[in-house]
Amino acid sequence: MRIRQNRAEILTNAKICGKYHKLIIKDAKISRNSRPGQFLMLKVGDSQGPLLRRPLSIHRVDKEKIEMLYERIGPGTEILAQRKAGEFLDVIGPLGNGFTLPPESRESEAVLLAGGMGVAPLVFWAQRLVAGKRKSAGDRIQVFIGARTKEQILCEKEFKKLGCDVKIATDDGSAGFFGRVTGLLEAALQTMDCQRIIVYACGPQPMLRELVRICRKKLISSQVSLEEHMACGIGACLGCVVNTIDGYKRVCKEGPVFEAKKLIY
Numbered sequence: 001m002r003i004r005q006n007r008a009e010i011l012t013n014a015k016i017c018g019k020y021h022k023l024i025i026k027d028a029k030i031s032r033n034s035r036p037g038q039f040l041m042l043k044v045g046d047s048q049g050p051l052l053r054r055p056l057s058i059h060r061v062d063k064e065k066i067e068m069l070y071e072r073i074g075p076g077t078e079i080l081a082q083r084k085a086g087e088f089l090d091v092i093g094p095l096g097n098g099f100t101l102p103p104e105s106r107e108s109e110a111v112l113l114a115g116g117m118g119v120a121p122l123v124f125w126a127q128r129l130v131a132g133k134r135k136s137a138g139d140r141i142q143v144f145i146g147a148r149t150k151e152q153i154l155c156e157k158e159f160k161k162l163g164c165d166v167k168i169a170t171d172d173g174s175a176g177f178f179g180r181v182t183g184l185l186e187a188a189l190q191t192m193d194c195q196r197i198i199v200y201a202c203g204p205q206p207m208l209r210e211l212v213r214i215c216r217k218k219l220i221s222s223q224v225s226l227e228e229h230m231a232c233g234i235g236a237c238l239g240c241v242v243n244t245i246d247g248y249k250r251v252c253k254e255g256p257v258f259e260a261k262k263l264i265y
């Protein structure tokens with residue numbers, strides 16, 4: 001994998017709703033080498049501001065453009081939100097291992113589960129599944145999106161444009177299913193052939209833990225993208241390890257996507 005460090009030009013950095021923003025930067029080499037589920041480490045400030053880079057998932061790529069979605073939740077993302085089109089951001093990437101297709105022999109249905117900002121890498125993955133030759137994994141993509149409120153539902157249109165069957169859950173019941181997105185998934189699984197499904201998921205840790213529990217109970221294959229605090233992002237500091245049946249693994253290097261059955265969670 002070719003990792004690149006570069007000062008990439010910001011093409012767009014705009015609020016999409018509430019605390020959510022879309023950032024588009026230009027770097028043909030990173031774009032060309034990016035795979036769904038991988039991420040970039042961004043130096044958000046120029047001279048001042050947080051020392052540590054911040055990891056953001058690659059949301060989409062288009063020729064030399066790389067799109068990211070982010071939520072303003074702390075000092076790093078607040079500084080990032082102030083950066084303007086035409087400025088340059090120091091970026092490293094693409095990093096980590098992303099989502100993978102099941103073996104050729106396996107007929108499967110893709111189910112995507114996104115909580116909040118977890119939609120970011122899953123749009124890129126849905127694009128690849130739809131565009132890929134492996135129609136077995138891309139024929140019928142079901143997407144479950146969870147958000148706190150109706151206003152915070154992200155990327156519903158993008159998934160629908162790709163022909164995905166989208167279902168929504170909100171914590172306050174303002175749209176779709178009233179409750180957790182894992183509750184919605186669990187209800188839907190009652191009428192699905194669990195042996196044919198592969199769940200690809202990204203979202204907050206409690207959602208992923210619940211998904212891992214459901215998949216274990218029903219013997220469903222699943223790949224989950226983990227978010228851990230990252231210092232270096234390139235495998236050097238061991239600050240992001242998770243426990244797996246194969247020992248401790250670095251989320252930034254061996255992950256962020258792991259097979260759920262391997263996690264000691």
Ligand SMILES: Cc1cc2nc3c(=O)[nH]c(=O)nc-3n(C[C@H](O)[C@H](O)[C@H](O)COP(=O)(O)OP(=O)(O)OC[C@H]3O[C@@H](n4cnc5c(N)ncnc54)[C@H](O)[C@@H]3O)c2cc1C
Binds near residue numbers: 054074
């Ligand atoms: C591989 C990876 C991909 C990511 N992709 C995205 C993305 O596409 N969009 C997006 O908005 N965010 C993403 N994140 C999370 C993002 O990196 C953090 O929100 C960001 O670094 C917060 O920086 P901050 O300085 O604004 O806030 P901080 O002050 O650093 O943190 C604010 C709050 O968020 C918590 N937090 C910060 N970083 C993480 C983390 N990595 N995991 C769990 N909790 C955290 C802190 O404990 C604190 O409560 C990703 C993280 C990883 C590891």
Ligand code: FES
Binds near residue numbers: 231250252
């Ligand atoms: S963040 Fe340093 S090893 Fe993963």
